[in-house]
Amino acid sequence: MSNPTAAMLVIGDEILSGRTRDANMHYLAGELTKQGIDLSEVRIVSDDAPAIEAAAKALSETYDHVFTSGGIGPTHDDITADCIARAFRAHIDVRDDARALLQAHYDNSGLELNAARLRMARIPDGAVLIDNPVSTAPGFTIENVHVMAGVPLVFQAMVASVLPKLTGGSPLLSQTLRVNRGEGDIAATLSALAGAFDDLSIGCYPFQTNGVFGANVVVRGTDGARIDVAMTRLAKELQL
Amino acid sequence: MSNPTAAMLVIGDEILSGRTRDANMHYLAGELTKQGIDLSEVRIVSDDAPAIEAAAKALSETYDHVFTSGGIGPTHDDITADCIARAFRAHIDVRDDARALLQAHYDNSGLELNAARLRMARIPDGAVLIDNPVSTAPGFTIENVHVMAGVPLVFQAMVASVLPKLTGGSPLLSQTLRVNRGEGDIAATLSALAGAFDDLSIGCYPFQTNGVFGANVVVRGTDGARIDVAMTRLAKELQL
Numbered sequence: 001m002s003n004p005t006a007a008m009l010v011i012g013d014e015i016l017s018g019r020t021r022d023a024n025m026h027y028l029a030g031e032l033t034k035q036g037i038d039l040s041e042v043r044i045v046s047d048d049a050p051a052i053e054a055a056a057k058a059l060s061e062t063y064d065h066v067f068t069s070g071g072i073g074p075t076h077d078d079i080t081a082d083c084i085a086r087a088f089r090a091h092i093d094v095r096d097d098a099r100a101l102l103q104a105h106y107d108n109s110g111l112e113l114n115a116a117r118l119r120m121a122r123i124p125d126g127a128v129l130i131d132n133p134v135s136t137a138p139g140f141t142i143e144n145v146h147v148m149a150g151v152p153l154v155f156q157a158m159v160a161s162v163l164p165k166l167t168g169g170s171p172l173l174s175q176t177l178r179v180n181r182g183e184g185d186i187a188a189t190l191s192a193l194a195g196a197f198d199d200l201s202i203g204c205y206p207f208q209t210n211g212v213f214g215a216n217v218v219v220r221g222t223d224g225a226r227i228d229v230a231m232t233r234l235a236k237e238l239q240l
Numbered sequence: 241m242s243n244p245t246a247a248m249l250v251i252g253d254e255i256l257s258g259r260t261r262d263a264n265m266h267y268l269a270g271e272l273t274k275q276g277i278d279l280s281e282v283r284i285v286s287d288d289a290p291a292i293e294a295a296a297k298a299l300s301e302t303y304d305h306v307f308t309s310g311g312i313g314p315t316h317d318d319i320t321a322d323c324i325a326r327a328f329r330a331h332i333d334v335r336d337d338a339r340a341l342l343q344a345h346y347d348n349s350g351l352e353l354n355a356a357r358l359r360m361a362r363i364p365d366g367a368v369l370i371d372n373p374v375s376t377a378p379g380f381t382i383e384n385v386h387v388m389a390g391v392p393l394v395f396q397a398m399v400a401s402v403l404p405k406l407t408g409g410s411p412l413l414s415q416t417l418r419v420n421r422g423e424g425d426i427a428a429t430l431s432a433l434a435g436a437f438d439d440l441s442i443g444c445y446p447f448q449t450n451g452v453f454g455a456n457v458v459v460r461g462t463d464g465a466r467i468d469v470a471m472t473r474l475a476k477e478l479q480l
Binding site: 013014015016017018019020021022025026027028029030031032033038039040041042043044045046047048051073074075076077111114115116117119120134135151153172174182183184185186187188190191194201202203204205206207208213218220 | 253254255256257258259260261262265266267268269270271272273278279280281282283284285286287288291313314315316317351354355356357359360374375391393412414422423424425426427428430431434441442443444445446447448453458460
């Protein structure tokens with residue numbers, strides 16, 4: 001049986017303008033791989049309502065799970081929750097359960113739950129809240145879409161809240177062989193290996209360090225013994 | 241007149257599995273911003289032919305320019321050139337101009353231009369080669385799609401080859417104000433500011449450092465004087 005599939009939707013002008021380098025994608029990719037969920041596609045769109053809505057819809061229809069990052073804070077540019085609600089034709093408003101969480105949090109910290117902060121309690125009908133142990137304002141899951149914060153610390157906490165509830169597959173295992181030869185030298189060997197081990201994925205990632213060309217060959221799969229066999233054969237054929 | 245739009249398509253299992261953290265997207269985003277081309281969307285897909293072809297087609301139809309990264313090396317998993325050719329129904333084979341470049345390069349370095357390396361001369365009919373001063377094997381431009389390498393050093397060199405040929409728009413300028421107050425405290429002020437300056441984009445990016453919550457407010461636009469005015473008003477309203 002093949003593993004469940006996933007996509008990620010990153011919402012953020014700050015990444016597309018080059019101001020910020022995304023960290024959440026890399027984190028989520030690693031966590032999903034450990035859990036045996038295949039991250040198959042990532043899309044990054046700007047803070048643009050039709051773009052967010054269309055991407056969420058398309059990804060939700062194509063993959064088993066969709067994880068979003070960004071745009072659920074208290075400011076005017078935080079429009080993700082409303083866009084996701086529209087994508088699923090769900091009603092959205094300040095919801096009592098989310099408001100109660102925020103009220104307790106701000107009472108506790110002596111801050112006012114003002115109109116802006118109350119925006120963070122806007123949750124679509126039918127959605128399940130995602131726990132946020134860092135800063136309380138919850139994410140939510142609606143259908144197969146998990147809507148989470150963009151701040152890395154909060155994003156990571158929400159991923160930790162969501163992932164244990166999902167059915168994973170076989171964790172993707174990998175071994176890497178660093179070869180100090182150009183890709184072009186080893187390509188025929190790799191191609192034959194890929195043909196002989198069609199249950200594994202064989203990737204070749206060239207590097208150049210201080211003028212030396214080389215490649216990391218990565219063998220991935222869910223059966224560790226098969227990976228061992230492929231790696232042993234590869235090392236032998238490359239006479240390493 | 242609004243700026244030209246662009247999308248990026250990153251091809252790479254190694255990013256989706258969390259093995260590698262993408263660097264090209266962040267680089268391209270910064271370069272496009274300087275040139276006044278708006279990066280509006282990024283998609284990352286795996287080394288899967290139908291996925292690459294479909295994404296290239298969709299992005300090419302939607303944006304003025306598409307930049308791809310990855311999958312044009314000599315190994316079996318390098319399938320980008322063929323996928324892009326299919327997306328445009330263009331014939332693809334080893335092309336004489338690209339072969340001549342590679343032949344000279346490998347003659348020079350005493351290496352054999354073997355079958356694997358010759359794959360890097362597969363260029364669609366009608367495409368224009370993109371210069372690769374780092375490792376010779378060229379990229380190419382077909383229609384509005386610029387097909388480039390995944391190795392960051394090579395990618396950056398190819399971007400430098402391509403960008404000066406494109407018509408840019410007004411460079412996107414930005415100013416950032418760091419505010420040591422929670423987003424929820426300043427959201428109403430920002431919302432009013434965004435309403436008053438609808439020619440600018442006002443973004444708010446929360447951070448948390450050593451338990452202190454704050455936000456970077458970024459005002460973006462193409463008119464530096466307007467950004468100054470907005471920033472002055474913002475600082476005054478926040479009594480900074």
